Amino acid sequence: MGLIHQHPILEFRHAKEITFSFDGRELKGFEGEPIAAALHANGVRIYRITPERKEPRGFFCAIGKCSSCFMIVDGVPNVRTCVTPLKAGMEVRTQHGRGVVPLVEG
Amino acid sequence: MKTTEVLVIGGGPAGLSAALEAASRGSQVTLVDSDLQLGGQLIKQTHKFFGSEDERAGTRGYKIGELLFKELEGLKDCIDVHVNTTVLGYYKEDGVVSLSRGEEDYFRIKPERIVMSTGAMERLIPFPKNDLPGVYGAGAVQTLMNVYGVTPGKRVLMIGAGNIGLIVSYQLMQAGVDVAAVVEFMPKIGGYWVHAAKIRRLGVPILLRHTIVEALGEDVVSGAVIQAVGDKGLEGDPVRIDCDIICLAVGLTPTAELLWQAGCDMQFVPELCGYVPRRDAHMRTSQSHIWVAGDAAGIEEASSAMVEGRLAGLGAARSLGHVKDSDYDAGLASYWQRLSHLRAGEVGEKIRSGLEKCSCDAWEV
Amino acid sequence: MTDKERLFNSGILVESRPGAEEPPLSLWETKKNGLVVIECPQRIPCNPCASSCPTGAIIPFDDINDTPRIDYEKCIGCAKCVAICPGLACFVIDLTAGGEGKAVIKLPHEMLPRPEKGEEVSCLNRQGEAVAAGTVVAVTEPLKDRTVVVHVEVPRALMRDIRAVKVVKK
Numbered sequence: 008m009g010l011i012h013q014h015p016i017l018e019f020r021h022a023k024e025i026t027f028s029f030d031g032r033e034l035k036g037f038e039g040e041p042i043a044a045a046l047h048a049n050g051v052r053i054y055r056i057t058p059e060r061k062e063p064r065g066f067f068c069a070i071g072k073c074s075s076c077f078m079i080v081d082g083v084p085n086v087r088t089c090v091t092p093l094k095a096g097m098e099v100r101t102q103h104g105r106g107v108v109p110l111v112e113g
Numbered sequence: 114m115k116t117t118e119v120l121v122i123g124g125g126p127a128g129l130s131a132a133l134e135a136a137s138r139g140s141q142v143t144l145v146d147s148d149l150q151l152g153g154q155l156i157k158q159t160h161k162f163f164g165s166e167d168e169r170a171g172t173r174g175y176k177i178g179e180l181l182f183k184e185l186e187g188l189k190d191c192i193d194v195h196v197n198t199t200v201l202g203y204y205k206e207d208g209v210v211s212l213s214r215g216e217e218d219y220f221r222i223k224p225e226r227i228v229m230s231t232g233a234m235e236r237l238i239p240f241p242k243n244d245l246p247g248v249y250g251a252g253a254v255q256t257l258m259n260v261y262g263v264t265p266g267k268r269v270l271m272i273g274a275g276n277i278g279l280i281v282s283y284q285l286m287q288a289g290v291d292v293a294a295v296v297e298f299m300p301k302i303g304g305y306w307v308h309a310a311k312i313r314r315l316g317v318p319i320l321l322r323h324t325i326v327e328a329l330g331e332d333v334v335s336g337a338v339i340q341a342v343g344d345k346g347l348e349g350d351p352v353r354i355d356c357d358i359i360c361l362a363v364g365l366t367p368t369a370e371l372l373w374q375a376g377c378d379m380q381f382v383p384e385l386c387g388y389v390p391r392r393d394a395h396m397r398t399s400q401s402h403i404w405v406a407g408d409a410a411g412i413e414e415a416s417s418a419m420v421e422g423r424l425a426g427l428g429a430a431r432s433l434g435h436v437k438d439s440d441y442d443a444g445l446a447s448y449w450q451r452l453s454h455l456r457a458g459e460v461g462e463k464i465r466s467g468l469e470k471c472s473c474d475a476w477e478v
Numbered sequence: 479m480t481d482k483e484r485l486f487n488s489g490i491l492v493e494s495r496p497g498a499e500e501p502p503l504s505l506w507e508t509k510k511n512g513l514v515v516i517e518c519p520q521r522i523p524c525n526p527c528a529s530s531c532p533t534g535a536i537i538p539f540d541d542i543n544d545t546p547r548i549d550y551e552k553c554i555g556c557a558k559c560v561a562i563c564p565g566l567a568c569f570v571i572d573l574t575a576g577g578e579g580k581a582v583i584k585l586p587h588e589m590l591p592r593p594e595k596g597e598e599v600s601c602l603n604r605q606g607e608a609v610a611a612g613t614v615v616a617v618t619e620p621l622k623d624r625t626v627v628v629h630v631e632v633p634r635a636l637m638r639d640i641r642a643v644k645v646v647k648k
Contacts, residue, residue, distance in 0.1 A: 160564060161526075161562070161563075161564035161623075161625075162564060163522060163523055163524035163564050163565075164523055164524060164525075164542070165523070165524075165525050165526075165529065165542045166529060170524060170525065170526045170529075170564065171526035171530070171562040171563075171564060171621075172623075173623070176623075274488075286589060287588065287589060287590070289590070297488075300479055300484075300487060301487040301488075302487060302488060302489060305520065305522050305565065306489055306518075306519060306520040306522075307517075307518055307520070307522070307564075307565025307566065307567045308489075308565065309488060309489025310489040310490070310491070310517065310565070310566075310567065310604065310641075311489075311565065311566050312489070313488065313489040313490055313604060313605055313606060314602055314603070314604050314605070314606055314641045314642040315589070315602065315606050315642060315644075316602065316605070316606025316607070317606065319488040319489060320488075321484060321487060321488050416523070454523060454541065454542045454543070455523045455542075456523070457521075457523065457541055457542070457543045458520075458521040458522045458523050458543035459520055459521045459522070459543075460520075460521075460522055461523065461543075
């Protein structure tokens with residue numbers, strides 16, 4: 008995987024490099040780019056495990072429509088990682104099952 | 114609650130064009146898009162566009178996007194842009210649109226006019242393990258490599274030889290990715306012949322009358338099985354292809370949920386690839402304050418989506434009293450002339466017959 | 479479906495058709511700078527080859543879906559069409575250039591690595607098979623838009639087959 012370093016037509020201007028965590032591992036990515044793209048560039052291809060049959064799911068539509076890339080981001084499940092911008096220090100986890108929405112206190 | 118004269122939903126080629134046209138004709142416009150940036154699929158296109166000078170033929174798709182963004186910059190006082198903003202629903206009772214910025218920030222807009230330019234969704238075909246990570250939509254592959262500069266994989270099997278399958282195969286090679294083959298069920302490529310010739314001469318086989326039988330791999334794709342198709346179904350021996358990506362380019366279908374919600378008259382038109390709203394010659398739907406443009410009106414090329422967007426933006430602006438009749442008639446005639454040229458060829462035949470089924474000159478009052 | 483049809487239906491030109499015809503050989507032999515060869519046999523809405531042609535050799539279209547027709551007398555082999563064609567379907571073949579038994583093909587190229595002048599490249603036919611080695615005579619970027627036009631010297635006997643080049647890593 009990784010990044011495209013040379014392209015005959017395009018030049019890629021990435022934003023600031025930041026670190027985030029994936030299942031406790033520290034990874035690097037570019038601020039503001041979709042979480043799913045950053046994971047893919049790091050070679051991560053499994054984003055969640057389905058509730059019933061425990062099968063892996065990954066990237067698929069990249070436009071926030073198919074639910075395949077739902078993950079737990081900063082404790083919130085079912086985040087569409089293909090359209091959610093990456094921020095420094097974000098805690099991204101593989102989602103197993105449906106995920107539980109944390110209750111807001113107070 | 115926020116109000117606006119024209120709300121444009123979807124900032125791809127059609128929506129951008131609609132917003133620019135409506136704003137340049139004196140309307141106050143709000144443009145929303147669910148993605149992190151505007152441009153839809155246009156900004157992912159590295160190939161030069163077809164068409165004529167009016168469509169900036171010979172210019173690469175993403176460069177056309179840059180030209181539209183420049184135009185947008187010039188009209189920024191009249192166009193309020195919201196990206197990362199998904200329309201959640203349209204409430205027919207009071208005409209309110211509800212939206213979410215990101216995953217949490219909820220708000221509402223009450224527009225006077227709406228242009229629905231919501232684009233399309235990719236189709237899927239059934240085969241065992243088609244949900245394995247590594248089976249990606251063609252649009253997703255383009256997003257990864259052409260927008261974010263991420264290598265999608267090492268070796269790709271492309272399913273579908275329509276324009277998208279052919280173009281994305283070429284783009285994959287530009288990104289340094291091998292294309293094992295393009296598999297096409299039909300006895301003939303569906304896209305432009307020249308797009309096929311481009312990848313053929315670089316050594317990519319296009320296997321007509323073939324289909325994917327299953328994806329291989331435990332946790333992620335490690336290969337695929339393909340097989341020839343005859344009149345009676347599968348024939349010959351299944352063939353294993355090593356690949357880490359199976360890219361699906363098997364067609365699109367219009368994104369029509371909001372049009373349904375709004376109560377627009379909808380019709381199933383196979384040539385336009387799904388349910389589409391009936392529309393008049395101004396791209397206005399049966400709901401008199403709602404226009405449609407681009408793939409949401411029927412799957413076609415980006416070039417015609419941009420012209421449809423202009424038509425819809427023009428119509429919305431006129432209905433608000435911003436456009437003189439004579440200017441309107443001139444605009445309408447020139448945009449329709451461009452559309453009819455774009456649709457006159459062999460590949461446009463399907464579009465023409467589809468449009469016949471869902472178009473009327475004017476809605477009866 | 480015949481083999482010919484199968485090939486054509488998958489993007490391989492097998493015989494001349496409207497929009498994909500050869501120049502008359504007598505003129506071709508003597509025309510310095512070469513003559514255009516276009517392989518665009520399908521009616522699609524696209525006319526930059528004609529609208530960018532400086533001499534009108536690619537006859538202006540009545541309808542943008544027309545397939546190209548060429549007035550070879552007017553063609554100056556400038557390769558502007560090679561650079562602009564969105565379908566990468568235009569080529570110029572110069573039979574007056576190159577050594578004995580050679581021809582020079584000017585063809586569009588949008589892949590990495592970019593061929594360099596003087597380099598030996600692998601010449602590919604319409605199915606991507608390496609059929610000969612060629613020498614790059616020049617590389618230009620007429621529109622400054624990253625489509626380069628590679629001028630490559632090839633065996634003349636293969637001028638009807640070679641339609642792409644590939645840089646071979648040593």
